[in-house]
Amino acid sequence: MSKIITSATVFNDAVGVRLSATYSEIDDQTGRIISDNKRFDRVITDAETKTHARALLEYAGENIPE
Numbered sequence: 001m002s003k004i005i006t007s008a009t010v011f012n013d014a015v016g017v018r019l020s021a022t023y024s025e026i027d028d029q030t031g032r033i034i035s036d037n038k039r040f041d042r043v044i045t046d047a048e049t050k051t052h053a054r055a056l057l058e059y060a061g062e063n064i065p066e
Helices: 046-063
Strands: 002-013 016-024 035-045
Touching: 002 046, 016 046
Parallel strands: none
Antiparallel strands: 002 016, 016 035
């Protein structure tokens, strides 16, 4: 079985920098979708990952349409 990320969001909240993602589980033999649109949330605690997440948020801020 494979788990495939279908969406990911990084955002700041009262707890810190958070990752929210959805994924699907796929049967590797048949290609059948076992489950779809499952979600998990994590607070990012690793310093290097937090730096990357903040860089993505900064990049998004630089690209807000005028």
